[in-house]
Amino acid sequence: MAEGLRLAASRHRDIDLDPSEFGAGFRIVPNQDDQTLLLDVYLYDTLSGGAGYADLAARNIEEILQQTLALLEQCPSHCEASCESCLRHYHNQYLKDRLDRNLGAELLRYALDGTLPEEKTPEAQANLLRNLRRLLELEGFNCESPATIDETTVPFVVGHSDRQVLVGLRPALLTPTWRDHSFGRLQAGTSTVVLNEFILGRNLPDEHQMVRGVVLGKQ
Ligand SMILES: [Zn+2]
The missing domain is CATH 3.40.960.10 (VSR Endonuclease)
Incomplete structure (x- = not known):
């Protein structure tokens, strides 16, 4: 999901950069209020001091999240987990075996509107x-x-x-x-x-x- 977010942000029409301009990641933190866990998925400028692209992404986040979902759910090659047509690129080669676009899409859908994943046929x-x-x-x-x-x-x-x-x-x-x-x-x-x-x-x-x-x- 973080890699999808990074790609979608880099391709947003007001941003349009090489994905290496962004870094993305996640962390799991305790929710102080109710003992549950929170998942933070974040995006940052790779340039030290920040180039301001992550701020620009934040201002367009609703649109970027929808584009992230489309990127994860609709691979042109209909791959099972990830491929060069959807999530993989030069800068995330080291992650390729861990990328699962369907799992990322299910998590993002749940985060956006609480939709639970459905049982497959x-x-x-x-x-x-x-x-x-x-x-x-x-x-x-x-x-x-x-x-x-x-x-x-x-x-x-x-x-x-x-x-x-x-x-x-x-x-x-x-x-x-x-x-x-x-x-x-x-x-x-x-x-x-x-x-x-x-x-x-x-x-x-x-x-x-x-x-x-x-x-x-x-x-
Ligand atoms: Zn694919």
Whole structure:
């Protein structure tokens, strides 16, 4: 989100600079009033003493935030996380593996108007779960993705002997207690695992072990 902000600010029609003129970052600070945490996302002039561009950006911040959102949500190459068509450029090469435009967009939408991220379609979840499926198939588990159970589409179903586990994904920003997934009504008597989209992408081995444990009845 900070990198998107930096790019959008540098491209604003009243600013129009190389993105290296700006630095951007974030920090998490305690909110003195109510024990919650605040996320600060900031922009600054890289020139020592300041060139005044960050002030100019501040005066146009509403517009720049909308342009940041568009930049994050609409990659011309429709990439999965980030690419040279959207967020990546020469000056942020060192960050490229950490940039996730969809996650940044979800966070910015929430910051702008409180919109919570939505669950992806079962097909989109099945696609993101494909590597997990491959690992489980190699171990001989029965896998189906997506699967239809009682007329409800479930992103991924893993089975072993007479046991069946329903697997889905939740948007990364939602809490682990979120249980509003579309196949929730099937939950009675069935094991359900709802994985965090971001963690699945970053730490497949742990998520694999966890799902495997549930299928084998160890968790
Ligand atoms: Zn892209």
